[in-house]
Amino acid sequence: MTAISYEHIKTCKQSGARLGIVHTPHGSFETPIFMPVGTLATVKTMSPEDLKSMNAQIILSNTYHLWLRPGEDIIEEAGGLHKFMNWDRPILTDSGGFQVFSLSDLRNITEEGVHFRNHLSGEKLFLTPEKSMQVQNALGPDIMMAFDECPPYPAEHKYMKASVERTSRWAERCLEAHSRKNDQGLFGIIQGGEYEDLRRQSAKDLVSLDFPGYAIGGLSVGEPKDVMNKVLDYTTPLLPHDKPRYLMGVGSADSLIDGAIRGVDMFDCVLPTRIARNGTIMTSSGRLVVRNAKYARDFKPLDENCDCNVCKNYSRAYIRHLIKCNETLGLRLCSYHNLYFLLTLMENVRQAIREDRLLDFREEFFEAYGFNKPNAKNF
Amino acid sequence: MTAISYEHIKTCKQSGARLGIVHTPHGSFETPIFMPVGTLATVKTMSPEDLKSMNAQIILSNTYHLWLRPGEDIIEEAGGLHKFMNWDRPILTDSGGFQVFSLSDLRNITEEGVHFRNHLSGEKLFLTPEKSMQVQNALGPDIMMAFDECPPYPAEHKYMKASVERTSRWAERCLEAHSRKNDQGLFGIIQGGEYEDLRRQSAKDLVSLDFPGYAIGGLSVGEPKDVMNKVLDYTTPLLPHDKPRYLMGVGSADSLIDGAIRGVDMFDCVLPTRIARNGTIMTSSGRLVVRNAKYARDFKPLDENCDCNVCKNYSRAYIRHLIKCNETLGLRLCSYHNLYFLLTLMENVRQAIREDRLLDFREEFFEAYGFNKPNAKNF
Numbered sequence: 001m002t003a004i005s006y007e008h009i010k011t012c013k014q015s016g017a018r019l020g021i022v023h024t025p026h027g028s029f030e031t032p033i034f035m036p037v038g039t040l041a042t043v044k045t046m047s048p049e050d051l052k053s054m055n056a057q058i059i060l061s062n063t064y065h066l067w068l069r070p071g072e073d074i075i076e077e078a079g080g081l082h083k084f085m086n087w088d089r090p091i092l093t094d095s096g097g098f099q100v101f102s103l104s105d106l107r108n109i110t111e112e113g114v115h116f117r118n119h120l121s122g123e124k125l126f127l128t129p130e131k132s133m134q135v136q137n138a139l140g141p142d143i144m145m146a147f148d149e150c151p152p153y154p155a156e157h158k159y160m161k162a163s164v165e166r167t168s169r170w171a172e173r174c175l176e177a178h179s180r181k182n183d184q185g186l187f188g189i190i191q192g193g194e195y196e197d198l199r200r201q202s203a204k205d206l207v208s209l210d211f212p213g214y215a216i217g218g219l220s221v222g223e224p225k226d227v228m229n230k231v232l233d234y235t236t237p238l239l240p241h242d243k244p245r246y247l248m249g250v251g252s253a254d255s256l257i258d259g260a261i262r263g264v265d266m267f268d269c270v271l272p273t274r275i276a277r278n279g280t281i282m283t284s285s286g287r288l289v290v291r292n293a294k295y296a297r298d299f300k301p302l303d304e305n306c307d308c309n310v311c312k313n314y315s316r317a318y319i320r321h322l323i324k325c326n327e328t329l330g331l332r333l334c335s336y337h338n339l340y341f342l343l344t345l346m347e348n349v350r351q352a353i354r355e356d357r358l359l360d361f362r363e364e365f366f367e368a369y370g371f372n373k374p375n376a377k378n379f
Numbered sequence: 380m381t382a383i384s385y386e387h388i389k390t391c392k393q394s395g396a397r398l399g400i401v402h403t404p405h406g407s408f409e410t411p412i413f414m415p416v417g418t419l420a421t422v423k424t425m426s427p428e429d430l431k432s433m434n435a436q437i438i439l440s441n442t443y444h445l446w447l448r449p450g451e452d453i454i455e456e457a458g459g460l461h462k463f464m465n466w467d468r469p470i471l472t473d474s475g476g477f478q479v480f481s482l483s484d485l486r487n488i489t490e491e492g493v494h495f496r497n498h499l500s501g502e503k504l505f506l507t508p509e510k511s512m513q514v515q516n517a518l519g520p521d522i523m524m525a526f527d528e529c530p531p532y533p534a535e536h537k538y539m540k541a542s543v544e545r546t547s548r549w550a551e552r553c554l555e556a557h558s559r560k561n562d563q564g565l566f567g568i569i570q571g572g573e574y575e576d577l578r579r580q581s582a583k584d585l586v587s588l589d590f591p592g593y594a595i596g597g598l599s600v601g602e603p604k605d606v607m608n609k610v611l612d613y614t615t616p617l618l619p620h621d622k623p624r625y626l627m628g629v630g631s632a633d634s635l636i637d638g639a640i641r642g643v644d645m646f647d648c649v650l651p652t653r654i655a656r657n658g659t660i661m662t663s664s665g666r667l668v669v670r671n672a673k674y675a676r677d678f679k680p681l682d683e684n685c686d687c688n689v690c691k692n693y694s695r696a697y698i699r700h701l702i703k704c705n706e707t708l709g710l711r712l713c714s715y716h717n718l719y720f721l722l723t724l725m726e727n728v729r730q731a732i733r734e735d736r737l738l739d740f741r742e743e744f745f746e747a748y749g750f751n752k753p754n755a756k757n758f
Contacts, residue, residue: 042701042708070700078678078696086692296449299457313465317457321449322421328707329421
């Protein structure tokens with residue numbers, strides 16, 4: 001019995017994009033999909049009711065953060081993460097690997113695991129594949145991630161090769177340590193940076209371990225977009241057709257579409273909520289910084305083409321006022337809209353796959369959004 | 380034609396409490412009622428949908444704050460405060476008087492008005508009865524408040540007498556300047572501190588001006604609770620029976636009940652939302668500081684006798700975790716519960732009036748809440 005299964009509906013005739021459904025112990029979700037990030041068992045400024053009203057089908061939470069606060073033992077005692085945070089739909093947790101490498105100081109990588117300092121208290125900690133599994137088994141998400149090393153970009157081939165091989169050995173240890181295979185699915189993570197031979201080696205190693213799903217890690221870490229697309233071009237074909245594929249940490253509209261075109265099924269990123277809290281809005285005609293003075297008397301909605309609750313009921317002028325006054329409702333309205341924007345984008349992507357016209361959709365969207373402009377930037 | 384009218388349903392046979400309905404251009408509300416405070420055109424951390432789901436029937440907003448940010452001209456251009464903040468039920472605005480006296484520096488009171496400095500920018504400003512009316516007419520609430528002086532507690536009789544007389548003259552000027560009598564009702568404010576003769580004089584002056592409603596100001600400014608109750612005992616009988624009576628700035632559970640018993644119909648206070656943002660919860664058995672360590676593994680709801688959405692779905696442990704991590708959802712859940720608690724308390728007060736048992740209800744509530752304990756404090 002496997003906790004996670006992938007049902008393939010169809011492949012777009014214009015691209016490699018797949019329409020599918022992932023089945024989990026807490027229900028199913030349609031792919032390609034964007035997963036809002038709830039780092040500390042809450043998608044910042046949102047309630048579960050908000051997330052359901054925008055049709056969020058699965059959310060992500062962070063093992064590293066929950067391990068430190070409140071501690072996985074408290075969440076286990078609460079009956080697991082779903083019950084703790086009042087979310088009864090699917091949850092995916094990462095492994096903690098990325099945060100250990102991006103947030104902590106003084107890390108020291110050994111074959112056994114990673115020694116590092118808690119970014120809050122400075123306390124010395126040790127994270128291993130076995131510890132990551134123990135924490136994720138206690139949290140109880142539907143989908144868990146294997147503990148991997150996330151090398152920086154760029155990294156030398158020699159370093160990356162040693163890292164990929166260690167990540168493969170860690171993946172085996174994760175599978176071994178994972179104690180709830182019946183109700184939690186563990187995904188492997190393909191690493192290898194921008195090196196095709198290493199992506200190939202990583203995919204071969206991990207596919208042989210027969211995970212119920214695969215992530216592509218180590219992208220969106222500073223490399224140019226065309227490097228990301230090139231890596232996806234040769235990596236997704238290495239992955240089993242009958243399992244979901246998850247591109248980690250990607251949430252800009254262009255990359256979501258370009259990833260789907262290359263056969264990616266799942267995406268996550270803090271981008272929509274992080275920029276929202278800075279008053280930056282994703283709209284159908286590009287980004288809009290609603291805190292700017294020019295919106296003080298602008299009574300139009302954030303996005304004139306959006307039908308979300310925020311755009312139906314609130315003006316740019318009101319939201320700017322809230323943000324200028326540090327009122328949390330402002331951050332909430334911006335976060336809601338941005339998440340709705342990406343979830344709706346993915347609904348449109350799924351519809352375009354159904355209609356075998358995802359490349360046409362890409363052209364239309366990029367044109368409207370301004371991605372095609374010569375000075376396009378900051379997306 | 381008058382914008383505001385009061386419909387008296389019945390008086391409690393056990394006390395002077397009145398059950399009634401206030402009719403406004405944006406609908407009616409039942410009294411006695413508690414009005415959540417939305418200082419800057421938002422009840423902090425709440426959305427209008429949240430407020431409706433807890434059956435908030437009228438909210439308050441602050442003239443002084445909105446005059447400074449975003450400016451009443453922007454709100455008028457938006458179509459008024461209701462439209463600006465997406466709230467289609469009744470709104471009451473204060474006059475700015477209280478904030479001028481409590482927030483600003485270097486104020487100088489003249490017969491004409493008050494010179495003071497903007498508490499944000501330090502800019503010199505001048506607020507007069509006419510200016511307060513102009514701002515409130517631009518904001519467009521259903522109920523406006525006359526511009527008064529709020530003397531500190533305690534104040535000498537001589538000072539208070541001069542202040543009361545000036546407030547009466549200002550009240551006349553407010554009535555004169557009020558330009559939207561057909562769709563906005565202006566309430567007069569009775570001042571006089573703890574001096575019965577001055578309360579009597581103030582009430583006589585203002586009742587002769589025939590406002591559609593009356594507030595009792597200058598209480599809850601540091602005086603003991605028995606002083607407040609004594610002032611109410613002799614002041615509410617001075618007010619017309621056929622008009623609503625509003626006790627300004629009062630929001631602790633005991634004072635709401637004691638005010639209703641003395642014939643008060645309307646109350647407002649930032650207390651429930653302010654203490655919520657500090658992790659302090661109003662419950663049926665007294666206050667609970669949910670951020671305390673002892674709640675880290677407490678999976679009970681905030682209040683075991685509460686049926687609000689927060690208490691139905693979230694635990695003390697989860698809410699404590701959110702607050703400890705500075706997640707705004709924590710402030711939001713606490714604010715929701717506290718407002719629901721006071722709105723439900725007032726629903727229970729209305730039911731007790733219907734049943735002619737408000738004094739019995741007071742005894743039961745005070746006993747459960749702990750107000751009757753010898754060491755009762757901090758309520």
